[in-house]
Amino acid sequence: MKRIYSCLVENRSGVLAKVAGLFWRRCFNIDSLTVGETEDKAISNMVIVSSGDERTLEQIEKQLNKKLDIIKVKTFDESEGISQELVLVKIRYNRDNRKDIMENCQIMGARIVDLSKSMMTIKMCDTPERVQMFLDTLKSIRIVELARTGTLAVTKIKEQSDEK
Amino acid sequence: MRLKGATILIEELLRQGVDTVFGYPGGAVLDIYDELYKYSDRIDHVITAHEQGACHAADGYARASGKTGVVIATSGPGATNLVTGIANANLDSVPLVAITGNVSVNALGRDSFQEVDIVGITQPIVKHNFMVRHVQELEQTIKEAFLIANSGRKGPVLIDIPKNVQTDTCEYGIAVVPRMPDKPKLPYVKDKVLEAIRNSTKPFIYCGGGVIAASAEQEVLELSHRLDAPVGLSMMGRTALPDSYDYNLGMCGMHGEYAASKAQSECDLMLAIGVRFSDRATGDLNEYTKKCTVIHIDIDKAEFGKNVDPDFCLQGDVKAILQDLLKDLKGVRHPEWREEITEFKKTKTPDRPGEFCPKNIIEAVRRHMQDSTVVATDVGQHQMWTVQYYDFEQPRTLLTSGGLGTMGYGLGAAIGGCIGSGRKRTVLFTSEGSFGMNLNELCTVVSQDLPITIVVLDNNVLGMVRQWQGIFYEGRYSQTTLNRKTDFAALANAFGAKGYSVATLEELEKVLTETDTGDKGAYLIDCHINQDEKVLPMIPPGKSIKNIILKG
Known part of the structure; x- marks a missing residue:
């Protein structure tokens, strides 16, 4: 749990x-x-x-x-909160997989924030599950560097709650 | 009023009601000791042989007097020498404020001479700790430290004061009175609790150190009368009820009385008051509460469900909760349960009249002491024998290392306990193993002119470990046969106390009569006992009452 x-x-x-x-x-x-x-x-x-x-x-x-x-x-619990995680992942790409990666980025809402002829850095900010899902799509690609913030979370807003 | 840090410290100690501190001077606390010199008419400083002794003394002082103990040590080795004493106070929830010096703030982090990170070192063994980096924070910090140490679940607090903070000056008398933060308490339904109590036909009260910390001894006694419930004690709960009370069954657990452990396992309701269910007390957790409903009363929320899952958790001041429950509890009788208890009580370790054995020695010493005499112990077989056989009648008369099991605790504790009880005759039961660890404090006993009687139950071996080796390691006595040639009587004489060596009850009686000199005189009585004496009964670790060993 x-x-x-x-x-x-x-x-x-x-x-x-x-x-x-x-x-x-x-x-x-x-x-x-x-x-x-x-x-x-x-x-x-x-x-x-x-x-x-x-x-x-x-x-x-x-x-x-x-x-x-x-x-x-x-x-x-995770279901009672709004959780977000930020990940920065630097990968080495080539002509064959470049398109796939970009498509995945688009589907998952990730952004390319740094780019060279052979490498790119992707930023993604989402729920921990979706961040993991996105990282799983990169499994076949060589990850050069990876940095994650860990989970940030606040409780979901409940009307009439006694929150200050 | 503008004062320097060291003066603020002493002024604030006085405001906190401190009149005695224990400690050892050194480079990083020179300014504090300079102030102690100037304030020597208002605050007593007891210098020990070693900082560990000072820390145990402050602990013993706190246990005997109910006040917060204070110990002062210098930076580096002075501070690290406190560590065992602080851990000891932490596990037994003793209110203690430890004050250490440190190198100046600008020298911190440079591996300066006698610099250690004592705040980091003591992190897991304190209730709270502080480093004071600015003199402006000092007054507030000391106020908070005393409040934290002596409120809620009590415990040790360390304040690390760099040298420049001691010499810097600032305004004094401006700090606000701190309050402990309000954290939400567990709610409970009183009616349900009362119903569970009323439905019980075999109630049992299990009483721990929390009862003494909350001064709730009378309430527990009243509860026992009212519910017709026998009382078993944890080791820390020993002295909460007088031994002369017939429904005080004595200690439960590994080396507890058969009747106490048996009643605990047979009851249908356990009122556990101010206890933390240590493994030494519970044994096999699956067997432990099999037959009973558990009502756990404690001030510390984190104790509920830590080791035992209670059916009811009553969080708060033990005294207040008991008073509240007593309002709605009428007197009941449980004659059948009482008969069962009488039956349990018949199983006892046999008496050995005339023999020079631990029980007879301890009882002989007891006959020469008062009900109010403070008794300290070290750790091991002699500790268990003292807890089993010494007849305690008043709260706070037993100083013993419960949670940490600190060999070497006793002599320092006896010093603090003696001072904390108004320099009355104090007894230390120890053994040659434990005594060997911190016997240097004999010099403190003598120079402070303390009326302490040290009884060494000397069996020439590390008895408790040896007992385990005998039972669980097929008698392979690895490193437990000491065979030292130390003449403890001569050693006591060398320190300036008076030493005796005895081997029969007649000799012991003669010495006890000779040393029965009221509140004057430091004595050591070396009692040579058989090395195969065992602590019984014994419930092997992780086992239950079913596996109790009654005969050696």
Whole structure:
């Protein structure tokens, strides 16, 4: 099972280490982790995707809540959130596969952001599943370099919710 | 008022009600020690032989007094020497504030002399820690540290203060009073809980260290009376109820009383109060709660379902929750359950009158002590024997390393416990293995003129490990037969205490009478016991009451 933990944390040095250390010490998985500032400079948003059994996923939330640098933890399944991931992939192409690649890019909504005679860099920003789907289409091609941001997520908007 | 950082630290310690600190000076805390010198009429500093001893002393002080213990160490090795003591306090939820010096901020990260990242090192073993990079943050940080250490589930907090922060100046008295953040609590339906309690015909109360931390001893006793429920204790819960109470069955778990573990396995309802279900206490988790409904009461939400899945989770201050439940609980009787318990109680390790064995030694020592006497232990067989055989009547009279199992904890803890209980006669039960680890603190006992009686249950071997080797490793006693030639009595004399060596109950009685000198005098009594003495009963690790070993 997968779960997303969206944490508001104090924007202080060492907080990332504390959170990472917690996952290490309690034997929890980190599938992906992203950190960035929020609209309030004193607060960062940390989105952690983790997987495990129900007990583990519940413990993660409780243990995160115990950390005093963590202000608030929101937990949700992938279906309850809007998740996006950005990927930059640099590939080597040739005359034979160039057209296929471009077609795939078009179908999947990916953009070519850098190009030379033999190489191109493609950018794609979409749900983690679609990003993976797109990367799978590139399997037969030589990938030179790949960078992924990991999942960013917020909960879906629910009217009449008590969100501030 | 403009003050330098080191002065702010001491002023703020005073405001937090600290009158005693333990520690060891060094280069990176010179300014703090200079202030301690100036404030010596208002704050006592106890210098130990080693920072680990100081940390255990602060821990023992906190356990005995209920106040927050404070330890100060210098940067680098001073700080790393605290690590075991901090981990020990963390696993037993002891309120402790550890203050370390560090190199100046501009020297950080350059591998300067005696620089270590103690905040990084202690990360997984503290409740929280801070590095103070600006003197302006110091006052607020100390306030927060004390609040964090002594609220909710208590624990150790470390503050790392670089040297320049100690010498820089800023305004003092401007920080705001911090509050712990409000995090959502688990809701529970009180009526359902009451119904489960009322439906029970075999209720059992399992009481842990959280009861002592919350000062809820009276409430647990009242609950036991009201529900006609026997009480079993975790090791950390020992002393929560007096041993003279007939429904206090003693400790549960690996080396617990047969009756306590048996009642726990036979009950239909377990009220687990302030416990964290350690593996040493539960054994086989599949067997553990097979027959009963579990109501878990604890302040720490993360304890629910960590090891045992409870049917009801009651989160919050244990004392308040019990008071609330008691309002709606009437007195009931369970005579059949009581008969069963009486039957369980008959299974006991046999008495051995006249023999120089651990039980008789501990009971002899007890006869010379008060109900209020603080007892510290080290870790191993002697620890289990003390917990099993010593008759505890008052809360906070047992200082023992529960979660971490720190050999070498005892002497430091006894020092802190003695000071924390008003320098009254204090007993340390130890063994030659554990005592060997931190016996250097004998110098602290003597120089502080502390009335501590050290009883060494000396069997010449590392008894607990040896016992396991005997049972689980076909008697291959690898590295556990010490055969050291140390003369502990002479050693005590060399340190300036008074040492005795005894091998019979008559000799012991004579020494106990001679050393019964009230709150004066430091003594060591080396008791030579048989190396094959075992801790029984024993539930082998990962097993259940079905596999209990009663005879050696």
